[in-house]
Amino acid sequence: MVSLTINGEQHDLDVPDEMPLLWAIRDVVGLTGTKFGCGVAQCGCCTVHVGDGAVRSCITPVSSVAGKSITTIEALGTSEQPHPLQQAWVDEEVPQCGYCQSGQLMAISGLLKKNPHPTDADLAKSITNICRCGTYGRIRKAVARATGGGQQS
Amino acid sequence: MTTLNRADFVRLGSMFSGSLVLGVGASGCANQSRTAPPSSAAPGTRAAFRPNAWLIVHPNEKVTVFVAKSEMGQGVATGMPTIVADELDIPFENVLVEFAPAAAAYNDPDFHIQITGGSTSMLSSWMPLRTAGASARAMLVAAAAKQWGVDASTLTTNAGSVIDNKNNRTATYGSLTGAAASMPVPAKPKLKSREQFTLIGKVDKRIDTPLKVNGTAKYGIDVRVPGMKFASILYPPVFGAKVRSFDASKAKQVKGVIAVVQVPSGVAVVATNSWAAFQGKAALTATYDDGAFANASSESLKAQFLKLASSGTGAIAAVERGSKSVQGTRFEAVYFGQPVAHATMEPMNATASVTSDGVEIWAPTQVQTSAQAYAAKIAGVPLSRVKIHTTYLGGGFGRRLYVDFTNDAVAVSKAIKAPVQVIWTREDDIQHDWYKPMAANAVSAVLDGHGNLVAMRHTVVMDSILKGLGFPLPASGMDPVSMDSVMNSPYEIPNYQAYYINPNSGIPPGSLRAPGANWNGFVMETFLDELAHAATKDPLAFRLALLKKNPRATNVLQRVAKNASWGSPAPGTKHGLAFGFWANTPVATVAEVSMNGTTPRVHRAFVVADVGIAVNPTIVRQQLEGATNYGLSMALASKITIENGAVQQHNFYDFLVLRIDQAPEIHVDVLENAPSPTGIGELGVIPIAPAVANAVFAINGKRARTQPFSDAYPA
Ligand code: FES
Ligand code: FES
Numbered sequence: 001m002v003s004l005t006i007n008g009e010q011h012d013l014d015v016p017d018e019m020p021l022l023w024a025i026r027d028v029v030g031l032t033g034t035k036f037g038c039g040v041a042q043c044g045c046c047t048v049h050v051g052d053g054a055v056r057s058c059i060t061p062v063s064s065v066a067g068k069s070i071t072t073i074e075a076l077g078t079s080e081q082p083h084p085l086q087q088a089w090v091d092e093e094v095p096q097c098g099y100c101q102s103g104q105l106m107a108i109s110g111l112l113k114k115n116p117h118p119t120d121a122d123l124a125k126s127i128t129n130i131c132r133c134g135t136y137g138r139i140r141k142a143v144a145r146a147t148g149g150g151q152q153s
Numbered sequence: 154m155t156t157l158n159r160a161d162f163v164r165l166g167s168m169f170s171g172s173l174v175l176g177v178g179a180s181g182c183a184n185q186s187r188t189a190p191p192s193s194a195a196p197g198t199r200a201a202f203r204p205n206a207w208l209i210v211h212p213n214e215k216v217t218v219f220v221a222k223s224e225m226g227q228g229v230a231t232g233m234p235t236i237v238a239d240e241l242d243i244p245f246e247n248v249l250v251e252f253a254p255a256a257a258a259y260n261d262p263d264f265h266i267q268i269t270g271g272s273t274s275m276l277s278s279w280m281p282l283r284t285a286g287a288s289a290r291a292m293l294v295a296a297a298a299k300q301w302g303v304d305a306s307t308l309t310t311n312a313g314s315v316i317d318n319k320n321n322r323t324a325t326y327g328s329l330t331g332a333a334a335s336m337p338v339p340a341k342p343k344l345k346s347r348e349q350f351t352l353i354g355k356v357d358k359r360i361d362t363p364l365k366v367n368g369t370a371k372y373g374i375d376v377r378v379p380g381m382k383f384a385s386i387l388y389p390p391v392f393g394a395k396v397r398s399f400d401a402s403k404a405k406q407v408k409g410v411i412a413v414v415q416v417p418s419g420v421a422v423v424a425t426n427s428w429a430a431f432q433g434k435a436a437l438t439a440t441y442d443d444g445a446f447a448n449a450s451s452e453s454l455k456a457q458f459l460k461l462a463s464s465g466t467g468a469i470a471a472v473e474r475g476s477k478s479v480q481g482t483r484f485e486a487v488y489f490g491q492p493v494a495h496a497t498m499e500p501m502n503a504t505a506s507v508t509s510d511g512v513e514i515w516a517p518t519q520v521q522t523s524a525q526a527y528a529a530k531i532a533g534v535p536l537s538r539v540k541i542h543t544t545y546l547g548g549g550f551g552r553r554l555y556v557d558f559t560n561d562a563v564a565v566s567k568a569i570k571a572p573v574q575v576i577w578t579r580e581d582d583i584q585h586d587w588y589k590p591m592a593a594n595a596v597s598a599v600l601d602g603h604g605n606l607v608a609m610r611h612t613v614v615m616d617s618i619l620k621g622l623g624f625p626l627p628a629s630g631m632d633p634v635s636m637d638s639v640m641n642s643p644y645e646i647p648n649y650q651a652y653y654i655n656p657n658s659g660i661p662p663g664s665l666r667a668p669g670a671n672w673n674g675f676v677m678e679t680f681l682d683e684l685a686h687a688a689t690k691d692p693l694a695f696r697l698a699l700l701k702k703n704p705r706a707t708n709v710l711q712r713v714a715k716n717a718s719w720g721s722p723a724p725g726t727k728h729g730l731a732f733g734f735w736a737n738t739p740v741a742t743v744a745e746v747s748m749n750g751t752t753p754r755v756h757r758a759f760v761v762a763d764v765g766i767a768v769n770p771t772i773v774r775q776q777l778e779g780a781t782n783y784g785l786s787m788a789l790a791s792k793i794t795i796e797n798g799a800v801q802q803h804n805f806y807d808f809l810v811l812r813i814d815q816a817p818e819i820h821v822d823v824l825e826n827a828p829s830p831t832g833i834g835e836l837g838v839i840p841i842a843p844a845v846a847n848a849v850f851a852i853n854g855k856r857a858r859t860q861p862f863s864d865a866y867p868a
Contacts, residue, residue: 033368134782
């Protein structure tokens, strides 16, 4: 039995210790906003926050995050109060298929906690999430809009 | 079923407040029969008004529009309703969107099945959707005219109401639904002129964006139905191989594994969650009957392809124009391209429930009609008993034109007698795709004494993409898709011969974003650059001289040259130019490039396309940006190689794709010089790779005769 606190709610799950957090979230708890893209920490679709940090949940065993505070895309903002990145994503029309965007938003919102005004060069260095629809240019613009940043590097 | 309410949109700052009903879960209105759902209203009641298969006008003024195309990011869920709503003359915020079920009424007018491909959605739906909206509008006007006892020609409409200016009265569409249903369907409803459009070209937000920033958009992988299981399938690694035997004893010991069953494509491990299914699959052992392809390798295939290209054995003539022996200075080149996987962000998956009542499928599919037909066959039920619910697609790029993953879900559900989601790992996805085909092209050309291109001969060796899609080939064996950009090249070359050779390599041939053209266009555009340099002519002027009869192409080339300041690249960079043509849309790209060691670094890409009419300008731009990055992925790094008949790549650590650090700034400009919308989803892929290669030549004089460029410019 593993006890997880996801979006402020406690879930006691009868799953193996080594089950990746991604599958506990999606298939056991039933929150499907966090996506599966590779399973090997390559694409970032599965990014969630553990405490203040962005982690790739597909390689994070549930036992390693028991008792810690986990946040998924469902709780990044609310419809009354979207996260500034969510608002900027709408304003800049970032998503195409949209599948990678939960992970993009969680990864970059995680980055903002350490670096509130990332430059394009900071994004290039820190964000390795894959978007097969190629929304990278709009992601840069939306981050700049949300953080008041620009193209300086 | 998810409904996004008005408040969500307003709070998210959207410029409009449409709402969206997903096609996940049975729709209350959507009839699953093979014919158009009937008009539901009886005269005199305030029932909803359903004039045709495309829309329902509700008494509360909302209008449901059925989207018969799959939303994979290209924006059909916004664009198609925009067209209907404009002719119907309603505010866009009154639109509700629902994905259509599989039904003959929703078949593509050109393909005659329900399919999303070829960048044809807007082109082929343009008149049917406008007519559907205009016809409903005419019936609502007729209903008001009858009610008021006036002639319909004295009435107008505006923003969802019929207006009688003379007598100063209005009636909302919602108040007319009952009466409208008994009005005759007009044979030829009057359509708006281009100047009268209120939404087309003006709505520039996407209806699905709010759902895609908060995790609520439902993709195939997010489908949850009561009692469902999860399954992962062990496929034989060698193409064409079959499972001979398997040992499931270890797999069954994995916690959460429920059953292990053989299905036609492999061995399915069924579990209570996806991860247990993956673990169970990893614990399976199997033996295979490999077949002949087990001896194939990239090297042996490459040798076979190059030999065919040079010998011309089995060549089928596609174009034979003018003379085959023209005097002048002769140039020759041979190109070779590796296969590439689609790698949609959402791995393949489908959920199926087979019961004695029939089959229900929830899937991110681009091809509802085929998924339905195969499901009926596998489950042994009539077609009318197969319901297809199309979810959002986490990328398509042509991959979801194939029914392998929906077939598997049906087969496993049938075997275990429970609803099941078959989910692929990324490794399954990379190793069991229908690939952008391997290709070898032999080209030759003749320049006359003035440096004019007077003759060209182009032989393409490429597996048949049409055959992979299950479409019949003509008796000659010609595949116009594999020959795209060669047999339909817009260049006005007086003496021109094009030949097709089908190598039947054994690698599953796939339709990948701008199929055929995404490779052939690279060959054509880099070779033209080479000829322009040999003729000491400007590559822009060289192309314009070959497109004299094509004003739309000429315009995009001239515009892109202007936008990019062609000839004056930013310090430390060089320019490369390329042109492409797809789904009646001309496109041109200038890439601004420097070298980082042996790797090209693309700083900026300037793209211009003439899309006829941009139904939604934002979506057009997104597609051109995205296709440029998709093409750049293939140009820089993506490739599939084969050893012992199996794919050697596994996941994103060895199948390399573009990330934000390599993504250029993309400047898009859109021209609108045709009477209807033309294709936008694929063509941006075509010019980016040759534009980059041509810029590299300008930098270091090296010519790329292959992709990815990691092979073209070895360290
Ligand atoms: S699914 Fe976790 S990084 Fe790709
Ligand atoms: S929006 Fe489709 S993968 Fe990023």
